[in-house]
Each structure stands twice: as structure tokens, then as C-alpha cells.
Amino acid sequence: MRKGFLSVLATVALVAVASSAFAADAAPEVISTIAWAASLGMAIAAAGCGIAQGLAVKAACEGTARNPEASGKITVTMLIGLALIESLAIYALVVNLILLFANPFVG
Amino acid sequence: MAGNLHPIFIVEEVVKAIGLVGAHGQSLIPGQVLHAWVVMGVLIVLGILATKKLSLIPKGLQNFFELLIESLENFVVANMGEDGRKVFPVLATLFIFILFSNYEGLVPGLDAPTANINTTLAMAVFVFVYYQYWGFKLHGFHYIHHFTGPVPWLAPLIFPIEVIGHFARMLSLSLRLFGNIKGEEIVLVLLFMLAPVVSTVPIYFLFMLLKVIQALVFFMLSMLYLKGAFEEAH
Numbered sequence: 001m002r003k004g005f006l007s008v009l010a011t012v013a014l015v016a017v018a019s020s021a022f023a024a025d026a027a028p029e030v031i032s033t034i035a036w037a038a039s040l041g042m043a044i045a046a047a048g049c050g051i052a053q054g055l056a057v058k059a060a061c062e063g064t065a066r067n068p069e070a071s072g073k074i075t076v077t078m079l080i081g082l083a084l085i086e087s088l089a090i091y092a093l094v095v096n097l098i099l100l101f102a103n104p105f106v107g
Numbered sequence: 108m109a110g111n112l113h114p115i116f117i118v119e120e121v122v123k124a125i126g127l128v129g130a131h132g133q134s135l136i137p138g139q140v141l142h143a144w145v146v147m148g149v150l151i152v153l154g155i156l157a158t159k160k161l162s163l164i165p166k167g168l169q170n171f172f173e174l175l176i177e178s179l180e181n182f183v184v185a186n187m188g189e190d191g192r193k194v195f196p197v198l199a200t201l202f203i204f205i206l207f208s209n210y211e212g213l214v215p216g217l218d219a220p221t222a223n224i225n226t227t228l229a230m231a232v233f234v235f236v237y238y239q240y241w242g243f244k245l246h247g248f249h250y251i252h253h254f255t256g257p258v259p260w261l262a263p264l265i266f267p268i269e270v271i272g273h274f275a276r277m278l279s280l281s282l283r284l285f286g287n288i289k290g291e292e293i294v295l296v297l298l299f300m301l302a303p304v305v306s307t308v309p310i311y312f313l314f315m316l317l318k319v320i321q322a323l324v325f326f327m328l329s330m331l332y333l334k335g336a337f338e339e340a341h
Contacts, residue, residue, distance in 0.1 A: 083324040087279065090286035097289070 026106040034103070038096040045092030052085045117216040118145060139223035146207050146220065175203070179326075187334045194333050197237065201230065202326035205284070209318035212292055213311065222288045224281065231281035234329045235273070242336035253335070280328060287321045 026034070060078035064071040098104075118141040122134040129135045157168040165173050179199050183191040205221060212219030220226045242250040254273075256265035291314045298306045 079320055080324060080327060083283075083320050087283035087286070087324075090290065091279075091282055093290050094282055094286045097286075097293075 026103075030106060034099055034106075038099050041092055042089075042096050045089045049085055049089035052088075053082050056081045056085060114218070115216070116142075116218055118142060137225075138218060139220040139226050142211060142218050143208065143220040143226060145217060146204065146211055150203065150207060183330055186330060187337065190337050191330070194237075194241065194330075198326055198330055198333075201234070201329060202322055205230070205322040205325055206319060209288055209322060210315070212288060212318075213315065219288050219292070221284055222292050224285045227281040227285040228277075230284075230325075231277045234280060234332065235277045238329075238332045238336040241333060245337060246339075250336075276328075276332060280325060284321055284325055287317065291317065 056078055060074050063074045067074075116138060119134045119138055122136055122141060127135040134141075153168065153172075157172045161169065176199060179202065180192070180195055183195050183198060187194075208219055208221045208226070210219075211217050212222055242253065246253075254266050254269040255262040256269070295307060295310065295314070298310055
């Protein structure tokens with residue numbers, strides 16, 4: 001049982017590590033620009049998303065503190081709002097994934 | 108996938124073993140279609156099992172499904188009014204399908220069909236066509252008044268903006284679901300490469316919750332768009 005589990009882990013790790021680099025056939029300056037763009041874009045998106053979700057949680061906490069009986073509905077509304085705000089950061093993530101892994105201008 | 112990882116998917120290997128192999132060694136039936144079939148199979152089997160011996164006092168699988176459907180229906184009716192019962196089956200199907208598809212990504216050897224932009228875009232286009240259909244069916248030609256805004260002399264300005272907004276709903280629905288599920292997959296794989304068990308097990312449970320929330324958000328946004336198509340224009 002334990003040996004089987006360890007062998008499965010090792011197999012998956014080997015499959016994961018036996019990968020070549022992505023976007024390796026681009027010129028070095030293109031690679032560095034892609035790296036800058038992806039990291040800065042995702043960082044700014046994450047910052048905006050963090051502030052917005054913080055405001056949402058703040059409002060939910062205050063609403064629950066005011067009216068503990070409504071905490072169920074407030075929590076559901078808060079979770080939905082958080083998911084919608086998160087989707088804006090996800091759009092930035094999708095653009096980064098396209099830049100890194102499916103770049104139409106490279107290769 | 109991240110890097111040039113070549114994950115091994117059971118269903119694709121089965122199809123390749125049968126012989127449906129394309130030019131580059133990939134299976135001719137795309138991976139997301141196969142995994143969607145797996146979800147469909149699981150749901151059909153669960154449905155048959157749950158309704159084999161319908162009893163007035165439910166227990167077991169029938170109880171679980173009655174709880175799920177009842178809470179979804181109450182939610183839809185509470186938000187949309189009694190008209191919600193007409194569109195409730197479609198919405199509940201969307202929710203259950205997306206939920207099970209997301210969870211399929213967590214099973215080793217299988218992949219989530221919603222981690223592919225094709226599946227999510229297909230569902231988003233369907234939701235778009237569906238609520239436009241209900242709008243035209245209920246209001247006839249006056250459905251255009253949904254897009255023209257509050258005052259008639261602003262209509263030429265507001266109409267293109269509203270149309271673009273409605274098309275953007277398709278895009279946002281599909282991208283939200285796809286980006287979330289694909290991102291969760293990539294995070295799991297990367298964390299697995301960094302610290303195999305210690306970091307992935309807690310993240311696994313967090314992502315189980317997040318996948319439920321994503322299915323819920325898709326379901327709720329579809330319900331809100333349908334509500335917008337049902338109600339009278341201002």
C-alpha cells in the first residue's frame with residue numbers, strides 16, 4: 001500500500017519534471033518582455049482584486065455584526081460578490097496564460 | 108498545460124488503444140468531449156440509481172437529490188418569482204453538470220471538461236441564445252425596448268452599448284468559468300512540483316469549495332439574465 005502510493009507519486013513527479021521549457025523558441029528580448037508583462041499585469045490585477053474583495057468582506061462583516069440573524073444570506077451574497085470580483089483577476093490570468101503558453105506572436 | 112507537461116488521461120488512452128489516433132499521436136475525439144461524456148455517464152447512472160424505487164419518504168441517494176433540487180428551486184423561485192419554474196430545469200441542469208465537471212478535474216487520471224474554453228464557451232452561447240429566445244417569446248418585438256434605454260431620443264446611443272454589453276456577457280461567463288478551473292488545475296500541478304503532499308492537500312479542499320462557488324456563480328448569472336429577459340422593459 002505504502003510502496004504503491006510512493007511509486008505513484010514518483011511517476012507523477014517524473015512525468016511533471018520531464019518537460020521542456022515553454023516559449024523557448026523566441027528571441028531573448030521577447031522572452032524578457034513577456035516575463036515583465038505577465039508578472040506586472042498579474043500583480044496589478046491581484047492588487048485591484050484584493051482591495052475590492054477586502055471592501056466586500058468588510059461590508060459583509062459589518063452587516064453581520066449589525067444583524068447576526070441575517071448572516072446566512074449575507075454570507076451567500078458576499079461569496080457571490082467575491083466570485084464576480086475574482087473573475088476580473090481571472091481575465092488578467094487568462095491573458096497571461098495566452099502570452100506564456102499560446103503566444104500567437106511567437107513560434 | 109504548464110510547460111510541456113504531457114499528463115496521462117485514462118479516457119484518451121482508451122480511445123487511442125481502440126485505434127482512433129490522429130496524425131500526431133493524439134486521439135481523434137478531443138479530450139474535453141471525452142471527459143464531458145464521462146460526466147454525462149456518471150449523471151445518468153446516478154439519476155437511474157436515485158429513481159429506481161421512488162418512495163414518499165426519501166432516503167439515501169433520492170434524499171440527496173431531492174435536497175439539492177428543492178433548495179435550487181426555492182432559490183430560483185425566490186429570485187425570479189413563479190415564472191422561474193418554467194426555466195428551472197435548464198438552470199438546475201447547468202449547475203449540476205458544471206459542478207460534476209469541475210469535480211472531475213480533481214480525480215487523478217481524468218480532467219475537467221470545463222478546463223477547456225470550448226465547453227465553457229458552448230455553455231455561455233447556449234445561455235445567451237436561451238434568454239434571448241425567452242425575451243422574444245414573451246415580449247415579441249417589444250423585446251427591443253430592453254435595449255433602448257429609458258428615453259427614446261437616447262436610443263441610438265444606448266442601443267450599441269447595450270448590444271455590446273449583452274455580447275460581453277457571453278464572453279465573461281465563459282472566461283470566468285474557464286479561467287478559474289484552468290487556473291486551479293495549474294496551481295495544483297505547480298504546487299505538486301514544489302511540495303508534493305503538504306501543500307496540495309489543503310489546497311485541494313479549498314479548490315473543492317471554489318469549484319462549487321464557480322458552478323453557483325454561473326447558475327446565478329444565468330438566472331439573473333433570464334430574469335432580465337422576463338421582466339418588462341422600462
